[in-house]
Amino acid sequence: MTSNDDQTRPTEPVMGDMPEKTDPLDHLLSVDEPEKTDLHDHLLTVEEDLEGNTDRSYSQGALVLRRFLRHRGAMVAVGGLVIVLLLAFTSIGVGPLPGWWPKNYSDLYPLMNGGAPTMKLWPPAIGEHPFGQDTIGKDYFAQVMRGAQISLFIAFAVGIMATIIGTIIGAAAGYLRGFVEAFLMRTTDLFIIIPTLVLAAVLGQMASKAGVIALALVLGLVSWTGLARLVRAEVLSLREREFVAAARAIGTPTPRIIMRHILPNALGTIVVNATLLISAAILIESALSFLGFGVKPPDTSLGLLISNYQSALTTRPWLFWWPGVFILAIALCVNFIGDGLRDAFDPRQQMD
Amino acid sequence: MTPHTNTNTPAYNAETDPVLKFSQLDVNFKTEFGRVHAVKGLDLQVMPGEVVALVGESGSGKSVTATTALGLLPKTARIGGQTLVADKIINELSERGLRSVRGNRVAMVFQEPMTALNPVIRIGEQLTEAMEVHGIAHGREAWDRAVGLLEAVGIPAARRRAREFPHELSGGMRQRVVIAMALACDPEVIIADEPTTALDVTVQADILDLLRSLKDQLNTGILLITHNMGVVADMADRVAVMFKGEIVERGTVEEVLLNPQHPYTRRLLDAVPHLGAGHGQFGTSPLPVAADAGMALEVKDLVVEYKREGKKPFRAVDGVSIDVRRGEIVGLVGESGSGKSTIGRALLGLIPSTSGEVRVLGTDALSVRGKGGNELRKRIGVIFQDPAASLNPRLPVGDVIAEPMSVHKVARGKEREKKVLDLLEAVQLPRSAYNRYPHELSGGQRQRVSIARALSLQPDLLIADEPTSALDVSVQASVLEMLIGLQREFGFACLFISHDLAVIDSLAHRVVVMQYGKVVERGNRDQVLMNPQEEYTKRLLAAAPVPNPIEQKRRRDERHALLASLGDEIVTLDTRELSM
Structure with missing residues (x-):
């Protein structure tokens, strides 16, 4: 997470022969056990002795991870997202790699039972077309999986790109202040005042001819603004902290201060908002495809599927429900993960 | 019942x-x-x-x-x-x-x-x-x-x-x-x-x-x-x-x-440091300054102003001159708003100075840029007030201490590691602290880490801005003792900024008293602290409480007498106003 990991550092200098499996934070609680008897030992060193608890040490990152892993909602969401990811990418395969599902999302199959889903809960059975078939007989399970693949790819690509752009712009504006800040933040304002959907629609229209990757790029280019503002705000407060003053007093060059001292401390803000960006990107892509500006046939996405079959809601409701459920599941899972991360980074919110 | x-x-x-x-x-x-x-x-x-x-x-x-x-x-x-x-x-x-x-x-x-x-x-x-x-x-x-x-x-x-x-x-x-x-x-x-x-x-x-x-x-x-x-x-x-x-x-x-x-x-x-007990109250006292010691820090007519929107700038430091000789500890005393911390930050180049001259180890510190500036920074160490705030929470202690070396590309690999371990020893921390993170240490241990960082390049001048005021007294005593010991060993000059007269008394060679951005009084430690000439210094000394109830009662009466002689009122609750 931080760049310090790659530095050489002695591996556990004097802690070799220490008992392993004790909680390193025991010393925080050790107030509990001994009473009067060892009071005198304590008196000699009022400051807690470091030697007494030499086990593995917890970095801030490790503490965050520990809290995250204990967040029940977030863990369920991680499980849910992993299942969706596995299902989407293993079932119909990716590119040349084949999946375990025998059917293809573009081939036509004979219509069975008016295309109704064959999946049954009891007795559990998958059947020929678990999610049913569309009006011309394409396998809907394969289509939804393909749609989920595209939507997930776009969401993560947008999330990552917007995070990188937003972090760079926010950090530069926040740390350098002055003209740089004014220029960058007014540019950000410029992006904010144009409705994202309209801008994305115009650019997406042009880009979607070039395929999904171009669409992801365009969406990434318009959705970094919120993150840039948040990162700037965080950096503004971090740059006044004394450890930054200490770094400047040593003569640390500016890029190093930003990379080593400021950004790792702004990681909480960045990570939490990146997850929220991802779930927002899913929704934006769905909306764009629904409006016909996003992913173009013959490729498909969850939004496009809904758009294609919106009129079928009464006659063939599964054509509407399945992609809807997947959009909902992905967005919900990502949001919950973001929530868990926020609680993990800021445990004070949970106290009381 | x-x-x-x-x-x-x-x-x-x-x-x-x-x-x-x-x-x-x-x-x-x-x-x-x-x-x-x-x-x-x-x-x-x-x-x-x-x-x-x-x-x-x-x-x-x-x-x-x-x-x-x-x-x-x-x-x-x-x-x-x-x-x-x-x-x-x-x-x-x-x-x-x-x-x-x-x-x-x-x-x-x-x-x-x-x-x-x-x-x-x-x-x-x-x-x-x-x-x-x-x-x-x-x-x-x-x-x-x-x-x-x-x-x-x-x-x-x-x-x-x-x-x-x-x-x-x-x-x-x-x-x-x-x-x-x-x-x-x-x-x-x-x-x-x-x-x-x-x-x-x-x-x-x-x-x-x-x-x-x-x-x-x-x-x-x-x-x-x-x-x-x-x-x-x-x-x-x-x-x-x-x-x-x-x-x-x-x-x-x-x-x-x-x-x-x-x-x-x-x-x-x-x-508890005792005002009047002088050097050596924590076991060690700093070495006397050599008579022919050169200048480590010369500040002449330094002015620092804060710009204010729509108002005329606020003059936080107003024509201050200070000098510190090599191997000398100078205590800079003042209350909040006196500009003492501003001086420290201006000397480190953290805030721009409006006018004046600062020479650090013979180099003009205000005009030097680039490579020369880096060379100069290598020779100045700094300790801040709050050890919790001045250590990057994301870096383990070993990296914190090695940071100045890696910025200035001094030593590398095993050699750097050895230096860090030596420094840990010098500030009396166990070697196992190397992989610890600041939040796992107590306040005193953190301040030791920041002292180790300040000394990692063996500076000739140390600027310490209230280094013990966020610590408990017993921890303060051990940190001061250690600092004095390190000063004896490394022989750096030190500008020690503090509001606590008793702390200054325990380690400084000379004392400079500041009020409202100006120097009020300066001189040798015993001269300023035992026999102050200026009214402000007298007030300051009279107000510092001592941990002895009988002596404190006497000092309190003396202070009331001093206030009376200066024409000030003694604050008491006026119960006539509460009769409603």
């Missing part, structure tokens, strides 16, 4: 029974990693008109104890035993019952007057709030009483002040407002949690005078929580020393401070 009392609580007698009583108080906190036992079966009582000081270092559980009296502990706390305010058992009260006690029977004076007052509400309204909540006074009447309270705590032009907002008052005035708020409902007991820690010494002395008159004139019981032994000597009738959740010693202030029995109390008292 006599037959004619129909309740099983004995009748409460307001004259002779304690106003605040903790019996077998036991507090547990649930934390992320299990339970922490903060208070272990504590017994303590405060009688009306009595000041009981609860003394201890951070983490001893003293604030937790006091907070139980208001029922304000977070839900993660499990409380055993009883806390009684007059005849009410706090642990058994409902939320509604608690509200009727808070502010009304027991009131609190907080440490930080900046944050204890709501910045968007007028002072008068903050005062009337408690009165209206408890139905003591309403509307006009409450407002008049608020003005009366402000006058009683010695705020001039109270009628106008009541309409002002907290930011328009100075720190000392704000603390008086907080005390007035505590008095608003005429409580039986006031809990003062470090009431003067955030204040300058001269202001602290005024606030202590005010609190003292409070117990004499209103017969209020005061539970004073503090770590400052000087404040205890000045204020308390009885003292209880707390250590790791237990009271280890208790008695009258004379017994405890003059004849401590428990080893912890003795340690605590030994660690």
Whole structure:
């Protein structure tokens, strides 16, 4: 997470022969056990002795991870997202790699039972077309999986790109202040005042001819603004902290201060908002495809599927429900993960 | 239990029974990693008109104890035993019952007057709030009483002040407002949690005078929580020393401070720096400066201004000249707002200087740029006040200490690692601290880390900005001792910025006193501290409390005499204003 990991550092200098499996934070609680008897030992060193608890040490990152892993909602969401990811990418395969599902999302199959889903809960059975078939007989399970693949790819690509752009712009504006800040933040304002959907629609229209990757790029280019503002705000407060003053007093060059001292401390803000960006990107892509500006046939996405079959809601409701459920599941899972991360980074919110 | 009392609580007698009583108080906190036992079966009582000081270092559980009296502990706390305010058992009260006690029977004076007052509400309204909540006074009447309270705590032009907002008052005035708020409902007991820690010494002395008159004139019981032994000597009738959740010693202030029995109390008292004890009070004293020592730092007519939107710039440092010779420790003393920290930051190039000349080790520090500037920075070390804030929380200790070396590309790999381990040894930290993170260390250990970082390039000049004021006294003593030892070993020159005259007395060769951005007095340590010439220095020295109740009483009388001779008033509670 931080760049310090790659530095050489002695591996556990004097802690070799220490008992392993004790909680390193025991010393925080050790107030509990001994009473009067060892009071005198304590008196000699009022400051807690470091030697007494030499086990593995917890970095801030490790503490965050520990809290995250204990967040029940977030863990369920991680499980849910992993299942969706596995299902989407293993079932119909990716590119040349084949999946375990025998059917293809573009081939036509004979219509069975008016295309109704064959999946049954009891007795559990998958059947020929678990999610049913569309009006011309394409396998809907394969289509939804393909749609989920595209939507997930776009969401993560947008999330990552917007995070990188937003972090760079926010950090530069926040740390350098002055003209740089004014220029960058007014540019950000410029992006904010144009409705994202309209801008994305115009650019997406042009880009979607070039395929999904171009669409992801365009969406990434318009959705970094919120993150840039948040990162700037965080950096503004971090740059006044004394450890930054200490770094400047040593003569640390500016890029190093930003990379080593400021950004790792702004990681909480960045990570939490990146997850929220991802779930927002899913929704934006769905909306764009629904409006016909996003992913173009013959490729498909969850939004496009809904758009294609919106009129079928009464006659063939599964054509509407399945992609809807997947959009909902992905967005919900990502949001919950973001929530868990926020609680993990800021445990004070949970106290009381 | 006599037959004619129909309740099983004995009748409460307001004259002779304690106003605040903790019996077998036991507090547990649930934390992320299990339970922490903060208070272990504590017994303590405060009688009306009595000041009981609860003394201890951070983490001893003293604030937790006091907070139980208001029922304000977070839900993660499990409380055993009883806390009684007059005849009410706090642990058994409902939320509604608690509200009727808070502010009304027991009131609190907080440490930080900046944050204890709501910045968007007028002072008068903050005062009337408690009165209206408890139905003591309403509307006009409450407002008049608020003005009366402000006058009683010695705020001039109270009628106008009541309409002002907290930011328009100075720190000392704000603390008086907080005390007035505590008095608003005429409580039986006031809990003062470090009431003067955030204040300058001269202001602290005024606030202590005010609190003292409070117990004499209103017969209020005061539970004073503090770590400052000087404040205890000045204020308390009885003292209880707390250590790791237990009271280890208790008695009258004379017994405890003059004849401590428990080893912890003795340690605590030994660690308090004594004004007038001079060098060597912590075991080592700095070497005398060589007669032919060159100049490490020369500051001439330094001016630092802060630009203000639409107003003329604020001159924080106004034509200050200081010089430090090689191997010399110069103490820079002043109260908040004197510009002493601004000088430190300007010398480090963290804020631009408006005019003047700064020569560090013979190089003009203000005009030097680029490579020369880096060379210069290598030779200056810096220690900041708050070790919790000045260490990057994301870096382990070893990286923190190695940071200056890696910035200046000094040593690498194994060699750098060895240097870091040597430095850890020099600041008396175990080698295992190498992989620890700052949040796993105590305050004193963190400050040792930041000293190790400051010394990692073997600087010729060290700028220490209040390096011990965020530490407990026993930790402060060991850090000072270590710092003096390191100075003997490395021989660096040091500009030691502090507000604490006793700390300066223990290590400085020379002293410079600042007020409002200007140098007021300068000279050798004993000359300035023992025989001050300027009025401001005299005030400063008179206001610093010493941890000896008898001597402190004498000093207090001397200070009152000094104030009288200077034509100032001594702050007391003016009860005529409270007759309503």
